[in-house]
Amino acid sequence: xxxxxxxxxxxxxxxxxxxxxxxxxxxxxxxxxxxxxxxxxxxxxxxxxxxxxxxxxxxxxxxxxxxxxxxxxxxxxxxxxxxxxxxxxxxxxxxxxxxxxxxxxxxxxxxxxxxxxxxxxxxxxxxxxxxxxxxxxxxxxxxxxxxxxxxxxxxxxxxxxxxxxxxxxxxxxxxxxxxxxxxxxxxxxxxxxxxxxxxxxxxxxxxxxxxxxxxxxxxxxxxxxxxxxxxxxxxxxxxxxxxxxxxxxxxxxxxxxxxxxxxxxxxxxxxxxxxxxxxxxxxxxxxxxxxxxxxxxxxxxxxxxxxxxxxxxxxxxxxxxxxxxxxxxxxxxxxxxxxxxxxxxxxxxxxxxxxxxxxxxxxxxxxxxxxxxxxxxxxxxxxxxxxxxxxxxxxxxxxxxxxxxxxxxxxxxxxxxxxxxxxxxxxxxxxxxxxxxxxxxxxxxxxxxxxxxxxxxxxxxxxxxxxxxxxxxxxxxxxxx
Amino acid sequence: xxxxxxxxxxxxxxxxxxxxxxxxxxxxxxxxxxxxxxxxxxxxxxxxxxxxxxxxxxxxxxxxxxxxxxxxxxxxxxxxxxxxxxxxxxxxxxxxxxxxxxxxxxxxxxxxxxxxxxxxxxxxxxxxxxxxxxxxxxxxxxxxxxxxxxxxxxxxxxxxxxxxxxxxxxxxxxxxxxxxxxxxxxxxxxxxxxxxxxxxxxx
Numbered sequence: 005x006x007x008x009x010x011x012x013x014x015x016x017x018x019x020x021x022x023x024x025x026x027x028x029x030x031x032x033x034x035x036x037x038x039x040x041x042x043x044x045x046x047x048x049x050x051x052x053x054x055x056x057x058x059x060x061x062x063x064x065x066x067x068x069x070x071x072x073x074x075x076x077x078x079x080x081x082x083x084x085x086x087x088x089x090x091x092x093x094x095x096x097x098x099x100x101x102x103x104x105x106x107x108x109x110x111x112x113x114x115x116x117x118x119x120x121x122x123x124x125x126x127x128x129x130x131x132x133x134x135x136x137x138x139x140x141x142x143x144x145x146x147x148x149x150x151x152x153x154x155x156x157x158x159x160x161x162x163x164x165x166x167x168x169x170x171x172x173x174x175x176x177x178x179x180x181x182x183x184x185x186x187x188x189x190x191x192x193x194x195x196x197x198x199x200x201x202x203x204x205x206x207x208x209x210x211x212x213x214x215x216x217x218x219x220x221x222x223x224x225x226x227x228x229x230x231x232x233x234x235x236x237x238x239x240x241x242x243x244x245x246x247x248x249x250x251x252x253x254x255x256x257x258x259x260x261x262x263x264x265x266x267x268x269x270x271x272x273x274x275x276x277x278x279x280x281x282x283x284x285x286x287x288x289x290x291x292x293x294x295x296x297x298x299x300x301x302x303x304x305x306x307x308x309x310x311x312x313x314x315x316x317x318x319x320x321x322x323x324x325x326x327x328x329x330x331x332x333x334x335x336x337x338x339x340x341x342x343x344x345x346x347x348x349x350x351x352x353x354x355x356x357x358x359x360x361x362x363x364x365x366x367x368x369x370x371x372x373x374x375x376x377x378x379x380x381x382x383x384x385x386x387x388x389x390x391x392x393x394x395x396x397x398x399x400x401x402x403x404x405x406x407x408x409x410x411x412x413x414x415x416x417x418x419x420x421x422x423x424x425x426x427x428x429x430x431x432x433x434x435x436x437x438x439x440x441x442x443x444x445x446x447x448x449x450x451x452x453x454x455x456x457x458x459x460x461x462x463x464x465x466x467x468x469x470x471x472x473x474x475x476x477x478x479x480x481x482x483x484x485x
Numbered sequence: 486x487x488x489x490x491x492x493x494x495x496x497x498x499x500x501x502x503x504x505x506x507x508x509x510x511x512x513x514x515x516x517x518x519x520x521x522x523x524x525x526x527x528x529x530x531x532x533x534x535x536x537x538x539x540x541x542x543x544x545x546x547x548x549x550x551x552x553x554x555x556x557x558x559x560x561x562x563x564x565x566x567x568x569x570x571x572x573x574x575x576x577x578x579x580x581x582x583x584x585x586x587x588x589x590x591x592x593x594x595x596x597x598x599x600x601x602x603x604x605x606x607x608x609x610x611x612x613x614x615x616x617x618x619x620x621x622x623x624x625x626x627x628x629x630x631x632x633x634x635x636x637x638x639x640x641x642x643x644x645x646x647x648x649x650x651x652x653x654x655x656x657x658x659x660x661x662x663x664x665x666x667x668x669x670x671x672x673x674x675x676x677x678x679x680x681x682x683x684x685x686x687x688x
Contacts, residue, residue, distance in 0.1 A: 010631075014631065021638055025641070028645065067631075068628075068630065068631040069628050071628075071629070071631050071632060072631055109649070111645055111648075111649045114645065115642070115645065115646070115649070118638065118641070118642050118645075121638065122635075122638075122639075125635055131632075133629065133632045134631065134632055134635070137632050137635040137636055137639060138635065140639050141635060141638055141639045141642060144639060144642045144643060144646065145642050145646070147646070148642070148645070148646035148649055148650060151650060152649070154650060163650075
């Protein structure tokens with residue numbers, strides 16, 4: 005294969021990396037004055053990377069001697085990642101302008117671009133080395149973003165916690181990779197799959213367990229979820245929105261590719277781990293969220309809960325299951341970004357962000373449109389029909405039932421009822437409690453527009469998109485099998 | 486013969502400087518002995534034909550880590566007398582660690598003598614004819630080029646991150662402005678006066 009063909013397949017990452025470096029130079033000379041220009045330009049870089057997905061980057065097959073695989077699965081995940089990254093860039097300026105402490109600096113969009121580049125490498129990796137380097141690129145940028153508000157103690161704490169626990173997770177993952185490499189003699193997914201197809205030695209199985217433990221850490225599945233609420237609460241809200249969407253998609257897509265592509269012949273072995281992680285995440289995410297008073301912590305537990313539901317699709321281990329995971333992620337990203345866009349609008353008279361659930365009281369009277377949007381997101385996250393979130397859960401559960409995992413689906417549905425309680429509590433606070441002081445008016449029309457788009461997407465109108473989305477996720481899932 | 490001589494020379498100096506690293510009273514001397522130990526370990530690596538690891542030892546450990554150590558030791562104000570007072574207290578733990586290490590070495594030797602672990606598949610057999618620096622270079626810059634470049638990006642992020650988290654604009658700093666210094670002419674800065682006796686000077 006010629007060098008140019010390899011480059012053409014990795015074009016999205018190339019666009020992001022070169023764009024980030026160029027914008028870094030702009031911000032180095034332009035200083036803080038260039039923040040606005042760099043932010044706008046980086047959204048365009050993300051659009052450019054998405055356009056670069058058309059062609060060999062989404063259908064080319066293996067590049068760089070099997071290190072990287074350009075297929076429909078990676079392309080689908082990348083589209084979600086780029087959308088979430090762009091929204092995280094768009095919602096940052098008004099948040100940072102209002103809060104005390106540090107202003108937005110041009111490094112913020114640049115770090116998000118580099119993180120998106122790392123996530124693209126993660127979801128397209130077909131070799132353990134590529135996977136690890138991509139993961140580190142994403143994580144390292146995320147650690148810095150978590151503590152971006154340097155004068156805020158909670159932000160610094162979030163960054164430090166995320167860094168220490170993330171490094172631990174990387175260590176666990178790397179240990180698993182080294183075991184798998186030692187016992188299979190290769191880091192290529194295809195070679196690892198060959199090794200698992202033969203006799204599964206104890207070393208190979210131990211490696212599988214460690215790899216899945218590391219991956220569970222990155223997608224914050226129980227029992228490796230402890231860092232999530234603290235990091236989500238402490239990080240600046242736009243960064244939290246980013247963490248809850250793009251890296252989640254990337255890590256889950258990466259886990260799916262490792263499970264199916266590299267360890268497909270060992271499905272019976274990893275299925276037990278995935279089923280346990282899925283059920284534990286759903287139940288703990290639902291139960292622990294009940295006592296939360298901070299909306300960001302609530303959404304953190306909600307993300308743990310949702311990861312559990314997405315893992316049910318993976319546990320099925322079929323193309324339908326993987327397609328269900330992608331469908332779930334698509335709808336989850338819309339619901340989560342929408343919720344966080346509403347959270348960013350929560351600020352008192354002095355312009356300071358407020359994060360308590362109590363401050364939402366009576367929002368239906370003071371800000372009816374915003375309250376309606378948040379109610380739609382909450383109902384949808386709870387999976388109540390006819391909202392689109394119901395279809396997401398339906399897709400993964402039907403895949404699990406088809407794969408014969410009937411008990412798993414039953415327990416999952418029962419636990420989603422517990423989850424509905426705390427989502428509905430938010431709605432009740434907004435609609436039936438005595439009004440708290442009204443929030444300051446919305447400043448950014450773009451954010452209002454994004455909330456409206458997300459709300460329409462997860463409303464029953466989203467069902468119109470099912471034929472398109474279903475065909476697309478199915479094509480993406482078929483690329484793995 | 487000459488190999489055996491070289492081996493015993495390097496090995497003797499490694500062991501000796503290792504012991505002196507722990508034993509010397511002055512921590513700066515400790516680091517110096519450590520550097521000597523690294524150099525001789527590099528010599529041992531060359532003897533077994535692992536010249537790449539030898540170079541890494543010298544460049545990474547001596548060049549960066551040991552020098553960093555030296556800076557830390559010299560710049561931090563540590564009361565070493567007080568630290569030494571703890572030796573007796575931690576003697577038990579230290580002894581336990583030493584026993585554990587010795588046991589591990591024994592087990593490793595035992596496992597090694599029973600033969601290597603069976604690998605399921607070996608993707609890249611080692612070619613004895615190619616020196617290992619060349620072999621690593623061949624792989625690193627061709628087959629693994631993509632990962633190599635991505636690792637470069639990781640380092641870039643680390644650099645950006647360090648600056649984002651620590652850099653701040655300081656007010657009231659007297660920075661050197663070279664162009665202004667050069668543009669300054671003698672007639673701007675000096676003045677010819679002829680003071681009269683008893684009048685004092687005008688400043």
